[in-house]
Amino acid sequence: MQYPRVTVDRTKLKHNLDYLSNKLKAKGIQVAAVTKVFSAYPELVALYADTKNVAFLADSRLENFANYPTDIKQEKLLLRIPMLSQVQKLVETVDISLNSQLETIQAINQTAQTQNKYHKIILMIDLGDLREGIFEQAEIDQTVEAILKLPHIELIGIGVNLTCYGAIIPNYAILQQLVEHKQRIEATFNIQLDILSGGNSSTLYLLDEAIPPEINQLRIGEAFVLGVETAFGKPIPQMHQDVFTLEAEIIEYRDKPSLPIGQVGQDAFGQKPTFVDKGTMRRGILALGKQDVDPSNIKPRDKRLEIIGASSDHLILDFTQAKEDYQLGDTVQFDLTYGSLLNVFTSKYVAKVFI
């Protein structure tokens, strides 16, 4: 056994994929399933690709598509606005990209022309979250007009991203603005936009309330892997929240005081820590540190344990409430969040185990 490790229960993940993609399908919404949160590990991409109602596979990094099987039936979608310096690789690698800069779209057109290809784009509109997307209506229309002149670009739709930078929660009125942009663009330019891409896992809660029926695509990452909607962070009852388990080994286990002895200076990260005197406690050190994961983003499954500190390679836990149930060499299991999932999948020190 190698620790620390992240274990992925593929049966639970498959359930989440089937459950949510079927539910979205029933509402007339196509799913772009997002693989960036687990660095597009092939063992997991395969599950996504085999899910019947997953219509697109999406990632934010072009490099990650190299992990995809070559024979997938889904179209590949790049989520992050492409770099001007990467348009060649973009056109070679994916079918569709989200875009917001005309200059980049023009460069994609040129490259597609030389590669004798057509590249599809979804034009991103900023409805207030203030990450990517065109903000002014006049610029949206000018950009569409210019795109329609590019022979190797297919404008297949428009989209929005919310709850990423500004943490803006989608609602009916915001998404209705997207619908109105679509209708105006279609009428002005006498074209049809097939895709109206209404956001990410934070839009899911609207399915049970009211969502404009024109929204026909969602790009879903977190909900599949963690079984939660992300507008309010609520678990989705029919889905698994424990697909992923982080496990680390106890390397020191003994009673010690809770207050460090001597003058307090700076810790390993330049912070001046403060301590509460809880008397003598059973302290355990795990072989897991900030190089592997941000300790504020993991939670021990055993609720009696409490994380009390971390440095680059060590995690210190208070085991006092569960003292007799652990010993040196045992492991402790943790639940993960979106942030810690990203961390463990990009840390080379964390083993990945697929069961």
Ligand SMILES: *Cc1c(COP(=O)(O)O)cnc(C)c1O
């Ligand atoms: C990451 C990302 C998503 C997926 O977001 P989740 O909250 O994980 O569902 C969707 N769209 C864009 C543009 C993204 O970058």
